[in-house]
Amino acid sequence: MKDFTSCYFTMNEEDAVEYAKTMLDIFDDDAELTCKEIGDGNLNYVFRVVDEKNGKSIIIKQAGPVARISDEFKVSPDRNRIESEILKLQGELAPGFVPKMYKYDPVMNCCVMEDLSDHQIMRTALMEHKKFPLFADHITTFMVNTLLLTSDVVMDHKEKKELVKKFINPELCEITEDLVYTEPFYDCPRNDLLDETRKFVQDEIWNDQQLALETAKLKFEFMTNAQSLLHGDLHTGSIFIKEDSTKVIDPEFAFYGPAGYDVGNVIANLIFAYANAKFTIDDEGRRKDYMTYLEETIKDVIDLFKTKFLAAWDEKATERVAKYPGFREYYLDSILKDTAAVTGLELCRRIIGIAHVKDITSIEDQSKRVRAEKLCLSAGKTFILERETMKHGVDYVKVIRTFAQQF
CATH class of the missing domain: 3.30.200.20 (Phosphorylase Kinase; domain 1)
Structure with missing residues (x-):
């Protein structure tokens, strides 16, 4: 025994x-x-x-x-x-x-x-081109409640600082700092990308000095902004789902960081599903229908998050200065910038770095996979560089449509 x-x-x-x-x-x-x-x-x-x-x-x-x-x-x-x-x-x-x-x-x-065996891992379900009409509503409620309610806007500041201390997570934060914010944006030996994609990455990602500067700014934002208690790894592989239920799992990367990190991870992984659908669904009608569903889901996640966040702020905010006119909009705007940036970082790092996603690696036709990767990389770069313009769900849809047409 x-x-x-x-x-x-x-x-x-x-x-x-x-x-x-x-x-x-x-x-x-x-x-x-x-x-x-x-x-x-x-x-x-x-x-x-x-x-x-x-x-x-x-x-x-x-x-x-x-x-x-x-x-x-x-x-x-x-x-x-x-x-x-x-x-x-x-x-x-x-x-x-x-x-x-x-x-x-x-x-x-x-x-x-x-045991959630009556649910399915969301990434797998999306690769099987299933639809979940309640997902955007569910995940935005989860994110607003876990992100806003653990911030200084709502919590007693000393209690919040105790949580910051309790959930300090240096080893897993270091993994994120390396794999998300650093290694994908230079020719790191540990990167793992297709030979057919390498020249595109060299030209569009590694040789872009403005992009490098922006990722440096974002890395320091991630390391220093103890805004909300994050899940820290909120991708579609960390979500169990069925038609009427959404369950978030695996918060081992949790720590206090910028709230947009969680929202951006959700959006990026819906875009991976979008790229998968574009290059794996042969029937044109079914392909357009499923891509439209994902566009609407992406749009709804952004817009519902904003609506619920502002409503929860009005109901739950305890910090006096947080109630000054215009501050909640300023605060939400900072989260939206981070959301767009992290969407871009995640799209790039899952193509270039060591940790890939099955949505892309499962595309059997190599030429189609390369096109899917270029779609994700181009959209990702745009989200990082133009993050200040990404205010509404439709802004995300415009970007992914542009590169879906190009590739």
Whole structure:
């Protein structure tokens, strides 16, 4: 019998079953437990444990000592402590939009949570060209509640500073600083891009000194602006979804940073789905229909976020100076600039850098994949350089339509 109480070790499927039997008070004594390792992310081991007698199931998520994407990244297992506490807090701020948490184990660096197997990872669903009409409404409620309500606009400033301290996350922030803000914008040896795309990247990204300057400004904004408690990795692979439900998972990159970082990640990953649809749906009618759906979703995410943010500000703001005429618009405008910038950064880094997205890598026709990559890179560069003009959802749609027509 394994000792789960004194020393950390990386679990396998058999260990996860034993852990569920001996360390959790969830299953019956005579439960017939089976386990499958289902994680496909870059950082963690994820086990689904099921009682074959009644179908009852849970997820055990364990943090390893290095990132699975590469052992170059040494990451603190404390991230699972951060994740479990963030999910609990997000569940209070945005009820119904995160999985239930059952346990956090600081010895085994694992957390036990609700199984969402009746949902689907959103990236996969979008690659299957499914539609989710409620998504924009759901995700904007989640973002407004988790971002505005953890800011100095609403929180007691000392309490907010305590959260900043509690959720300091230097190892995972360093990964973001390197992989999102730095490496994609020069010829870094760790970058991983197609040979057919390299010259385009050299000419349009690496040789553009203005773009380099803007990414430097954005990196320092990310490192120094403790505005809101971010999810920190809010892409479509971190969202479970079904027709009437949206659940946000994997907030292990959470820390206090610029609120637009989360919003921009959502938008960029909808654009990856848009590029996938353009180059994988053969039927013209179906292709146009699905691309239009994604355009409307992108537009709605931006516009609903703005509307809900201002309404929540009026209802929840406690800081006296935040109520001065014009300040809420100024504050929201800064978030919108960051949203556009991060949309661009994410679009570029997922093409050039070490961590790709299946929306693009799954495009089997190499020439079409190259066109999809150029679409994303061109739109990304535009969002960074022209971020001050991106005020409305339609502004995003105009940009992606322009490059969809070009490529």
